[in-house]
Amino acid sequence: MNAIDPAIHVAAANIRLDGVTKSYGKMPIIPNLDVEFRAGEFTVVLGPSGCGKSTLMQMIAGLERVSGGRIVIDGREVQELEPKERGCAMVFQNYALYPHMTVFDNIAYSLKIAGMTKAERRVRVELVAKMLGLTEYLGRKPSQLSGGQRQRVAIGRAIVREPSVLLFDEPLSNLDAQLRHDTRVELAELHRRIGATTVFVTHDQVEAMTLADRILILNKGEIEQYDTPKAIYHNPASVFVARFIGSPPMNILPVSGDGTVLRLSDGQAVAECRLKGSFQLGIRPEDIAVYTTTNASALRADVRYHEDLGSHSILAADLSGTMVRITTPFGSQAPDSNVLLLSCPQQRLHLFDAVTGRAIAGVFTAATKEKK
Template structure:
């Protein structure tokens, strides 16, 4: 472990947002009052669709946007009224924001130069960070001579060279192609394990969230839909919004009616047993649906996608769309009517009006724990 690693791990700070709001005017409220606590050394991914307020939230932590109300506490210190340079944060941007006329070494060392750090110490820190990020052979090059992935590593190096208590990432991989995004995810995960910084990473890409995060904070119109581990969010979504947002393809959500003993589709087919009455939304993951001759639920195939390792079927069930993931080698007649089974232990029930999950709708607590344990 280098001196940089040790310094950043020691500096890792907790972040607490208490009643934080952002509004540009009375009608434009981007972030309603929001409360959340991020642990020191944790990698938190803020996930949500475009316009949900995730970048605004990050910029308020960084000090690039002023809060309209509430407190931001970093490492036990209120910072909402401090300038960005006094908050102990470093930020990595989507567009790299490198100085094109400076070399890699000069870009990484610039903030230290401004802070009055000696030339000898700057050189030592640049060398340490360059080795850490695989940039030792590129220190004399300028950004225009680097690939997109290399430029992003320089931007990360420029951030961590300051030994910050908090690292902030604003969609840093969105400008990279698919292979580079994968490679950078691996590098970021490895970097986090090494330095243990408190990291907040904003993205709209669920793959980045699921693979990088210790916990994922899902935003919807500035409000927190769920804040939990990737496994919990995938297997126990707190709302229809989360269920549909996470997963590729996402969870199927069907409108059903409870008659006091069963949940039925519009054509009367029973899809689950439940004692409640009224309108509900029933969720099931595409991979949890079983296609077999004895299945009681009937559906007609509309479209199929062969992805090599598995196949995705799009089917119609009682006028609603259903996606089914079938394993490699499964022989399914496209012209046939499908017979499906929905395993009760894999069903999710949501309130028909609010869209919030109804806990333990199909299982007692022990059954829920057993079901979740199967995924771990």
């Protein structure tokens, strides 16, 4: 890890939302939110379209007014302050660059408005341009740049002010797959170098898992889980999280418990369990083992299709009326028949309430332990 860059070094601020609500008329977007973003951390706000993540970002920035509650940045209430008074800088999905200005002038614009001298502006812009690999493009217009270069200009315009909070609203959505990957690496490096508190909104789980110190998962304006990427992947707090994180996502199977074992709808016993009633059982595709020889205790499933992705394969199979996906590593032999014999290791299973979808902890001895 690189040390924080002394040239562009900010005083990272803690962000706290206390009972924040947002409604449009009678329609609640965020019912009641209490959350804290730690100073200096890279937090990713993740969720499907319409879950309230961009609204949350815009309320922190001051582009949307809260309907209720408090937003506290670095110990100061800001919900009634104008955006320019909050110490935040925001990078948008569409870059929002001035087309008639050069790269230098786009980056320097906020410094000019703030009254900084021309000499001071030049020093600051050249430092940022060097950091972002834009030095040779300072004289160009945005139309002469690639999508990735424009995004770096937008980031440069944000960090040149040395804000205590950096806000990113789906900044990589307009980039192709390879460029998204490269820009993710640059963003992670940038965060380590400047040390600002960073809040990054996305619907892309890969961005969340690779960039975040912690991930906040929203569902209809409410928090499903707020934890490290590793904890969220291996210990999802709900069926929603389990299905949202992972590619392919976690398999969810309806099961019933008789106080001894959990059974699938066709009666196959899948795990020992002392609970009674109806539940939802989760297991990740990579945690399902495929038997290559006959085994009396194996679960039987019917193969529906097989995807060979080079590095691994994905098998889709009908298990007791539910479609499950199994990932197998490179070199694994594809099944010769249409019937799969499966094993679900008990220490890899997750149990969820059938009604609320919330995780039930401590049911399986090792289910709550993270993989090593």
